[in-house]
Amino acid sequence: MKFGIVTFPGSNCDYDAYRAVVDQLGAQAAYLWHKADDLDGVDVVILPGGFSYGDYLRAGAIARFSPIMRQVGEHARRGGPVLAICNGFQIACEAGLLPGALVRNAGMRFVSDVVHLRVESQSTMFTSEYAVGSVLRIPIAHGEGRYVADSSTLARLEDDGHIAFRYCDASGAITDDSNPNGSMRGIAGILNDEGNVLGMMPHPERAVDPILGQPDGLLLFESLLARMAV
């Protein structure tokens, strides 16, 4: 089981993802350079957070043209898992791997916090180790994390069970106050039609080591491990 973590110019959570996978999960990991044209035989691709190309023009708009993204796209089409976190989520939307878009937070400001997330679906390769409805505490840190999509896309995501996580309060209720960025329907993470690409704004890789707080992100990685071991 090997994770590949893409480093774009300006990625800054690549290191955190690497350490989470290697130190906490005990799996193998490799950094994949944005100019590379193969995936080094990895099983799971992580598009990490950060500010690829400084988020200039628009978050993710330039990174999607990196040479490595052609390989990531083919890996996804073959059914290979792709975990796209924060800036990675923005890149995945720009690249057409996921529907919808991420725009400036409703409050206009960058928001750094630890938020509650509700697990909306257990039948995905990223969430199988969680119980549906469980409430997680996961850090967020983004300025452009407001998920938007047209109504038919939103309906399809709901119908297919492809909304992975929503922002909620401590009790699991979805409220306006618990939505940190104004995302439609409180969406924090979604899957593609085939269920092998997960995009999420919160940072599960920052919530895996007990010394830093509740390690609620760990089960996401363990879900992937369990799936790949089958």
Added chain:
Amino acid sequence: MTKVEPRPGDPRITPALVAEHGLNEDEFKRLVDMLGREPTFTELGIISALWSEHCSYKHSRALLKTLPAEGPQVLQGPGENAGVVSVGDGLAVAFKIESHNHPSAVEPYQGAATGAGGILRDVFTMGARPIAMLNSLRFGSLDSARVRYLFAGVVKGIGDYGNCVGIPTVAGEIVFDDAYETNPLVNAMCVGVMKESELITAKAEGIGNPIIAVGARTGRDGIHGASFASEDLSEASDAKRPRVQVGDPFTEKLLLEASLELIKSGHIVAIQDMGAAGLTSSSAEMAERGEVGVTIDVTKVPVREQGMTPYEILLSESQERMLVVAKRGHEDAVHAILTRWDLTSAVIGEVISEPVYRVTEGGRVVAEFPGSRLVTDCPRYSPEARESDEIARLRAIDVASVAELPAEADPMWTLDRMLSSPTIASKAWAYRQYDSTVRTNTVIGPGGDAAVLRLRGTNRAIAVKTDCNGRYVYLSPRNGARIAVCEAARNVACTGARPLAITNCLNFGNPKRPENFFQLSEAIAGMGEACRALDTPVTGGNVSLYNESPSGAVYPTPVIGMVGLIDDIAHITPATWSVDDDVIVMLGELLGEVLGGVRSGLGGSEYLARVHGVVAGEPPPCDPVLERDLINCLLECIREGHVRSAHDCSDGGLGVALAECAIANRDRPVGAVIDLSAWSDVPLRELLYNESQGRIIITVPESSLGRVAAIAVGHRVSPMMLGRVRAASRDLVIQTAADRSFIAPLDRLAAAYHDAIPGIMDGSAESAAVLEQAAVTTV
């Protein structure tokens, strides 16, 4: 010496031009004597920058030399880009604080952003990977629209820069006081980690080695930023906005990665940020440290606009640039690393044996100085120091005579008023805009007594904090500076850390005024006393003088950036209460020690400033030796596992400290019953709001009480039981003399503390304007 002649097209050297460059007659004469001739325009520009206060420390150097700078923990003391201390296991921590006050006063967003960028580069040029940023900020009152604009802009500038580079902003302080109305203070600190073996310095060595400019191209921005920082702010300062640099955090991130790769590669011998005074100071200082000559050809410098003169290229403060001395023959390897990170690099000069600092424009020599005299011949000044009569008068006022307001008859009114003071209140409005968890080391983030970062791969952690109460320093400079050091030490100790070393940022007014120089020299003396007692050497820092405008000087504000070491992550201690029935104990005297005949009262307190608008009286006395004993006592209690929480009791006094322990963590407020009836003969306001030093509030389980008392006595510290944690209670109950006891509902305390700054800033037009403006600059 080569023949140096004026360059065609350059202005003639006239007394007016010399004055415009900030050189007085004596300094100009010194320059002519050094050269043995009249300087060229380029040479005048170079000296103007290098002899500015910002680069030369001409008014402060003699005083700074009195500070302790040595200790077994110090690997690199003052004089380099950053100080470095050993933290065990072969690891070292590099850290430094620096000001960006003047740029932030005229252009808050870029001023603060480039301040963050500059201090990051100072740390990674030592070979350390930055792991944390801190910010010490001072503004005027938030009642002013201009101040709200400055505050919003500075916070966004810090956030946008640090967030993009991916370094967490984890701690700091924000103070609001009219003294900073037109001249805000923006001090940024960076902390990095490295292997001791990877330490690199900025010392040019090896005759024939190439000098390489790397990173961003050089433009016309920020020319004479160093000189701008070395004069008073005035009405005309707004016109100097072009002297403010423009930051590009994306390039900074690439430069960070490329620089660390260069240092590890072994292809280079030295590296330095092109910061204040750009190429000029970086090249001159590297040559001076290495005692070698250098020659630089400005036509080889990658520029981003046509027609730049040697003067402009040498003095540009374009950001995200580094100067590297590589090993001869390794140029291609250096270029390859920079190219991989999409950055430019160009050989622009050479280390030479001839003792000369020479700048050429192709074949023409445009500037030449003998040896490194352009750095070492800088004048030194020890101006007159004399205390202001006005301040002495303020200090002598007996503040006990300040009459209570009628509203204070309700003790909840006063506590509300204190907790909602923007200086005391939660700063989450600001730090929610800073990524504080990236790089996954942050164990305690913003809002704690100090931030705690684990040292990956070890069982250790470091604690970091900045501190200074400028009001104390204003009223009593020597004592105020002692307090700044001791409070920073207590703060890191409360998280379980042993204070290790400090960096300082000395924000003062124009040193040519005797009352200002008095404050500077007294403050440095007090700082030295405290650092010696606590064994926390000063490993470097920054001096920012001329912090004044037509309305006067800022409070003298020597900000202390403290680093502490936690030997075992099991010792990491939070500030807030959590466990029901824990005993609340004060380590130290509730009303302070009587020191030198001075008993601590309300002098210089936040209470007097906030509730009565009075800045007067004798600030609380501080004895660094007693503070050392207190810290040793606390650390022994923590190491033995008795302490469940520890919180420094300082600004705002006991009343504020107790409330913070209860409600600082808004998601988990915890009540308590506090019994102060033993002090019922003391006026309530003195009991709750005097700011005696040397006090720490801890909570311990009942079973630890005996042992904690024994440890305290062993350290000559008096422990006092104040009350008990009531986890299920929704109140903080304060029992004192029967008629003055009161019950403070936690919801009300939390609202006062947490909603104060959002209540002012959210929806304010100035805050919205900053968001609009910044959106435009980043598209």
